[in-house]
Amino acid sequence: MAPAVPSRAPIEAEFGRYAPSAHLARLIAATRACGMGWAGSRRAFALRKVAQKIAGPAALDVETFGMRMRLTAADNSSEKRLLYTPQYVDPVERGILDARLPCDGVFVDVGANVGAFSLFVAAQRPRGLVVAVEPQAEICARLAFHVRVNASCAIRVAECALADREGDAELFVDPRDKARASIRMLGGDGAQERRRVPATTLAALCRQERIEKIDALKIDAGGADDLILDAFFATAPKRMRPATLIVDATTPASASLAPRLAAIGYRALARTRANHVFELREV
Template identity: 40%
Template sequence: MIEAASYGAYAPKGIVRFLIDWTRSLPDTWLARRAVILVRRFVMRRLDGAPVDIEAWGVRMRVRPYNNICEKRVLFTPQTFDAAELAILAADIREGYVFIDVGANVGAYSLFVASRAGPSARILAVEPQPEIYDRLTFNIRLNAFPTIKAIDCAVAEKTGEVTLFLDPNNAGESSLKVVSCGGATPIRVAARTLLDLIQGEGYERVDAIKLDVEGAEDLIIEPYLAKAPSRLFPRLLILENGLARWQIDLARLLENKGYVLKAKTRQNLVFERACGETLDG
């Protein structure tokens, strides 16, 4: 479980604080990335397994950067953490923004949107791993964001119970498909469909969905687009790039539903759908 000590108890100090601040000032270049790797190793040895209290994008977070790539990036380089994706989201935010964060991890995307969307937003942060879910809810409480609702379940093609495979080297990586790393740990978790989740919250529309489920995005999106009314098709759809692992041509399916590829980054594909689009083919 996440430590119950008040925020600030694990604030970095001395040389550790100096080096973290330094990595956060660097541009996104090859040379800077190499420098960050070297500094990161030194800092994590000095931290010796302790959590770290930080701020990123104006929100408070407590992170454990040792076996979670997401937390490592948020700690050392928030300025380059999915920068294009977050910029697109920030530009899209409007009154009453509805954002669904599937595979929320420790809450980076949800917290970012909440910090900018105001009190009328509705944000659903979905995370199936019990330990990571604890970290997510802790970070939400740190910021007292009433606009975020966290749900501890997997999102799958059908409601019920599923096997989730956990990567032992990256606590933030779990999938309904066997992960590439040997020694993946299977656990059984409750699952709901994306449509069931959204309709259960009573949403009349969805502005944006971020879906990061380690190659199982096709298993979730295909049935959703087949069954959801077009008013629940998100304007923005941010998908982890699983082109090599998807079992269908998901990009073509999205194109048939009125989406165009807005951005392609190292990690993700961002699709946008024109307002008022009603294609059903």
């Protein structure tokens, strides 16, 4: 199993070196100021298209959710949203986490990407513990950079995939959009890169990090969520089950999870375009 990456992982350049130009900064500010309704989103996406054409493949240093981030929008749809339209990035889910997570709670972020959820939770719960899991080496390096430049955030980064067993796994990655990666083959007709990555189970990760109880778990494993959760619930003690569970709702595998989660005590709390949110009933 891959060890956690130190919070102060080396980086190539200090934050601020890749600040956007004044013109681009104004465009980014304009997209972020757009409203939540239909008209606002249409305007935001039109402005984003113009801004991204100017930005090209460059990484940009900005603040999002009050946290320093270096975002590369050209090859990662998650980073594109964080750069231009963070107001649309899972506001319901973030609100639920802010309301339900204890001050010293444990949050596990599976499929953390560059750390949107992890950074948000770490900023809101400085006394808590955040474990961010990301299997792609390049994306994990970006995540580790974010942890490094936000020194107040207590985030542990694990560079590995989660699966139903320990060992190596084959990871499928969309080279055009690094937000799309899974240990199961990706849907669609586009090309997929295959990479061998270290893998572990959620239960084993918790043992490594000495986690006895998960207060909240967010999982976005590109269609392998059921594989990971089934193995966890079958082997981990009941006391470890997360009180709040956020599961990606954009893949076919997610549809089969709801009845299985209900059978072990979960009930639906919210449904958004991107995620199912469940809470564990008191038993």
